[in-house]
Amino acid sequence: MIISGAVHPSITTNLLKSLADPDIVDLSYALAVFRRIPRPSNFQWNTIIRACSRNQVPQESVALYREMCREGVTPDVYTFQFLFKACSQCSSIREGQTVHGNFLKLFDGSDIFARNSLIHMYSELGHIEVARRIFDGMDQKNVVSWTMMVGCYAKIGCMDEARSLFDQMPERNVVSWTSMIASYVQIHQFEEAVGFFKKMVSSNIKPDVVAMVSVLSACSHLRELDLGKWVHHFVSKERIGMTRHLAVALIDMYAKCGDMDAARQVFDSMGSKVLVAWNAIIDGYCKLGKLDVACSLFDQMGDRDLVTFNSMITGYVQNSSFKDAFLLFSELWHSGLKPDNFMIVSLLSACANLGALYQGKMLHAYIEQSSAEPDVFVGTALVDMYAKCGLIGEAKQVFNIMPNKDVLAWTVMISGLALHGDGKSALDHFLLMREEGIRPNRVTYVAVLSACSHSGLVEEGYFHFNEMVSIFNIEPQIEHYGCMVDLLGRSGYLKDAERLIQSMPVEPNAVIWGSLLGSCRVYNDVELAEKAAKNLLVLEPQKDAIYILLYNIYNSTGRWSSAVELRGMMEGCGIRKLAGCSTIVIEGIVHEFIAGDRSHPQFDEIQTMMSAMATRLKLAGHVPRISQVSLDIDEEEKENILFNHSEKMAIAFGILKLGKNIPIHILKNLRVCRDCHSAIKLIAKIWNREIVVRDRSRFHHFRQGQCSCGDFW
DNA sequence: GTAGGGTTAG
Structure with missing residues (x-):
């Protein structure tokens, strides 16, 4: 609709009012209406200023405010409330401070709404101390003041401070609780998030859509299907309207928990399916290895974005369909989309798996000339790619200039060094990592122990294995035992390796027996080899390598008849040696x-x-x-x-x-x-x-x- | 009239 001619003032006011409704706001229309008003009232200025900030053009709000002042219209507390919001969106502290100053010239600042908006503005602009000062100076605080102050700390990950304020709150509403839940999700403390949700429900606060979306995200990460189902059930029981956010959160939760039927049901029941919903369901199928289903959905959907492509490409990579991954990447490239960090990481992982150094180097060159800032994921993927493609020196170079190395970055570097047999350097890196105050996890210890095993460092291996339990309280997993068996066996302590297998609290798997068999081959221990092979054949009856290793041991020790017999068995079972x-x-x-x-x-x-x-x-x-x-x-x-x-x-x-x-x-x-x-x-x-x-x-x-x-x- | 929410990677 185009506005032409003069419009009656009451009509414009009502029009503006309805345009300010966040769901039907049409900014260009609203501005056109506004410009037709000869002398806009204070309320009309406020409405249009708010509409601009709601439509993500906060600079326009500030410009309109200046114009309003020039026109001689005095702003009221509402004007400032909307302006503070706009300034926080502009991410300009200078603008914020100026507007704050203007506000103080006109008002004493006792208005609780305006003060709350100020807390929010300073919080968004990263000036927590200022926000806190305003909060502390308030004679009267309401639940929103408290909630926003809590959110202030939560947003920057200071959960201790946030929590202590939360505990001091005289009253808490659903937003206060959700603020805590969402913040724990953001810093990946999903158990805490779920804990707060449960406490909220038992404090008789009824969760709303936003609270449920937040907790569902935690459920996805924790694979908490039961709680996720409870939330879904609650939605139907309480007749809570299904929003798009909620539907996507449910799809994602079911998909991450591996219940694709339930995910599909929610997906199919959506009226208009947003792109994010398609992405969530496609990713679910990819993660479960159902690439055919994912692919057919991919073909059915209209718009695709980088996330869609990333999910598919990662799906291919993780199912070892590297060729399909690169084919889809070239489709993306030709469609004019540019790969982001997520995609680069997936492609680097494909290169690492394939040993495709040439393509890996091309990606590295692309990263260096691209405007996107490489993050810790990209850095780690590069280190991994170079290490797995044989250039351990390049891997070290990339690692050394990485700014924020986390535990996984260190772990990848350590396992790269292990892979190249540089056990000493791997252990040095492990010590450096701990000096940096980074806590090793289970995977780090797999890398450390495999470094010991690849370099024959028996004493060091025992030392770290013990420290893992005594200092870091990490219960040894089968992978850790695997490394130890490998270390002992390869170093010639075959009996100790066997004893360790017998004393393990977990059932030995094929990796463990295979490692022992490999060591028996090195030292030609026929008896133990037969024992290991027997156990292995129960687990992997068709595996050629078992027969070959045992066969070689028989040959090396002159047991020709056993060798011939084994070959007969192999032929009988139709097992052929994998060609080198x-x-x-x-x-x-x-x-x-x-x-x-x-x-x-x-x-x-x-x-x-x-x-x-x-x-x-x-x-x-x-x-x-x-x-x-x-x-x-x-x-x-x-x-x-x-x-x-x-x-x-x-x-x-x-x-x-x-x-x-x-x-x-x-x-x-x-x-x-x-x-x-x-x-x-x-x-x-x-x-x-x-x-x-x-x-x-x-x-x-x-x-x-x-x-x-x-x-x- | 102020506060909290959905999809992808190492």
């Missing part, structure tokens, strides 16, 4: 080598290089460890098979294609065999190359005839 596969990336292109495979287009060239490698290795005194090959074939053939292991092919290709100063990075799907390990040490020396191999459990840095793992892996 190594990849190397050259100029962004992934080259894949499978043991014995001749399909690479440059195979002849590679073959020539491999022969040269074999000759020079022999000259350097390398004796192939043919006991690693378990086939009934002659010695020369065994040597050939060893020499066609995928990592050797990939390295040959790397030497051919990469400049002398560029480290050769190889990714392998299995563990490096002993023969390859000693061969690669020599290759690194003979060709004077740095070779980095990421195998299934760790990194090996080969340099000058040595490996960073100290032959302990």
